[in-house]
Amino acid sequence: MATYVLIHGASDAFYWHRVVPLLQDRGHEVVAPDLPIGDGDAGFADYADAVVSAIGHRSDLVVVGQSMGAFTAPIVCQRVPVELLILVAPMIPAPGETPGDWWGNTGQPQAQRELDEREGRDPDGAFDVVTTFLHDVPDEVVAAVLDHGVPGQSENIFAQPWPLEQWPGVPTRVLIARGDRLFPLDFARRLTKERLGITPDEIPGGHLVAFGHPDSLVDWLESYRVEILG
Template structure:
């Protein structure tokens, strides 16, 4: 049995894993679902945060576990788990990128998004008054294309503004730490937040030992939780 640490993406919180967590637990696994600072039930002001704070939150979770974990990152959470693995490579059994940003050293989330002709996130970003954070219009089309009306409505009430630093902070990883942790990728073919070509392009530069393909939108934790949980168990 494994311990899974599930890291949500931008705008979301630990709540997005609510359908997947019990499925993994029913299969006998331990599951930890942290809120990144400023997300979910964590009320830290975004003005006080940095990408390092996101990574530090996950590193603390890794340090609290009795054994190395399967560390799963969705979307922007992919960047966060890379940083956490860089800091604690011996605490991670495997990295799993769920339609996640798998970035080379020095690259930013924005550097991928700007060249992603299949994604519709950037045209739907809405900055706050000082440009320090963004919300998203048309969330059904962007994130939840194949999700139920009820799931979309519930998510709408829980999404939070995402700080601008999430898009422009370069990832800092090395081959000696991050690079020695086994990694897998779960691609989502119908994704409009990170297009399938962008997902595959990132893997061309940083190959993964295992790739699983799902025919879903950006949010299989809502639209296909049983299938997703099955893939995670198999990858573990």
């Protein structure tokens, strides 16, 4: 049995609500804390504090970071003993990089624009959460997500430099989504290779795979766990 530590992105732990019971059904303990994303005074140290506090004295840790959670997850790996780090549709940071600078540094805006144009969407149109994030999610889950609401992410964190000088010495795996409209497939492949020197694995679905494809996501998480932890 392992302890899965699930770190959300610019949202809250509701993101993992379809994944948590599936991991528990496989005999694992699951920790899925809410990060203080609405606190304008909170930095990455505070985000990591929230995760470490939730972990407590648990061991055999598999840390999973979704999207912007990829900024927090490696910091946690330097704070507590972690067996495996898994990044899902991640914003992979570079040392000293702020989340605000990440977009331009990586070329994400141009990659998203080109994908929108290829697929017939207006890249200059008004943002629509369903079109960008929930296009592959079952209707009943979309309704639950919209009813739950999207917590407000403080803008302050986007000016905070990522504090690590290098990637932690923890086995790392990256899982990207083939239908991701925020981080297009070719962009995500390139980013993973450039920043971590590894080839990512690919899963069907959009950016929020835990909403749209929780069973497939858990299968991948478990395959990584078996590979590393046995």
